[in-house]
Structures are given as structure tokens and as C-alpha cells.
């Protein structure tokens with residue numbers, strides 16, 4: 001019997017407990033102590049930029065999320081950014097293209113002229129292929145430990161990015 005390729009669906013359509021289980025398997029249960037979690041604070045994931053891949057047995061195989069965050073410059077102005085991630089793939093399904101498919105689906109949802117820069121903490125050799133680099137993040141700080149070479153940004157016009165700033169949760173109001 002031919003197996004169907006996993007389907008791309010909005011993350012909203014997946015039981016949140018299943019998403020948490022997948023993230024625990026991909027990153028370990030200590031993942032919540034990571035700096036990325038402090039950057040996004042208690043924000044809700046952006047539904048239009050968060051996706052899942054589910055196989056024909058309805059098993060969740062991969063997810064991507066995105067969050068509203070802020071880069072606060074030296075003058076105290078908050079610049080809105082989108083934080084990408086985590087991208088998570090079940091350990092036994094890694095290397096089959098699911099991570100790339102999710103990155104491309106999210107990039108398509110953002111559009112070629114994405115209105116906001118996107119930031120992530122991750123491996124440049126992987127995320128570089130999707131346009132992310134550490135070229136413009138050297139003067140940025142985070143609310144926890146980070147490796148500068150893993151703080152990456154993608155932006156259609158890098159001239160708008162503050163050279164210095166602190167990354168943290170987006171605060172409404």
C-alpha cells in the first residue's frame with residue numbers, strides 16, 4: 001500500500017498536549033529553561049505562522065511556531081519582530097525534509113515582503129539556507145545565556161534593524 005506524505009495543517013488544529021509531547025521529544029524536558037522561552041515570555045503563538053505536519057495515522061511528526069517579540073533599542077523604543085521556532089521533528093523522522101517543509105510554509109505565509117524581521121536562536125548551517133544570518137545581531141542582548149553565532153535574523157531591509165538592542169517579550173499597551 002502506498003503511504004501518503006504527511007499533511008501540512010495549521011498548528012491550531014492540533015491538540016496542544018501533543019505539541020508539548022513532540023517538543024519534549026525533540027528538545028528534552030528541560031527545554032523551558034532555554035533563553036528562547038524567556039524571549040517570548042507568555043505570548044501566544046501566532047496562528048497564521050504556526051504549522052504542523054501530521055501523517056496518515058494522525059501522528060504529529062513536526063511543528064513550527066512563531067511569536068511576537070520586541071527588540072528594545074538604546075532609546076527605549078520597542079521594535080516588533082517575529083520570533084521563529086521551535087522547529088521540531090520527531091527524532092525518528094528527522095532528515096526527511098519536514099523541517100525544511102515547515103520553514104518554507106512559514107516563509108510563504110510571511111510573503112516575499114514580510115512586514116517584520118524574523119529572529120531565531122538556532123544553528124546557522126541549517127537556518128542559513130532559509131535566509132537567516134548572524135550578520136546584524138552582534139549588538140543585541142537576550143534575557144539569558146546565548147551563543148552569538150546562533151542568534152540569527154532574516155529581514156528584507158536590514159537597514160531598519162537597530163544595531164544595538166535587547167530582545168524580549170512583546171508587551172501590549
Ligand SMILES: CC(C)(COP(=O)(O)OP(=O)(O)OC[C@H]1O[C@@H](n2cnc3c(N)ncnc32)[C@H](O)[C@@H]1OP(=O)(O)O)[C@@H](O)C(=O)NCCC(=O)NCCS
Nearest residue numbers: 026087088089094095096097098099100101122123125126
Ligand atoms: C533541526 C531540525 C528542525 C531539522 O529538521 P529535519 O526535518 O530533520 O531536516 P530536513 O530534512 O528538513 O533537512 C535535512 C538537512 O538539514 C541538515 N541539518 C539538520 N539539522 C541540522 C543542524 N542542526 N545543523 C546543520 N544542518 C542540519 C541535514 O544535514 C540535512 O542536510 P542536506 O539537505 O544537505 O542533506 C530537526 O532535525 C529537529 O527537530 N531536531 C531536533 C531539535 C534540534 O536539534 N534543534 C536544533 C536546531 S537549531
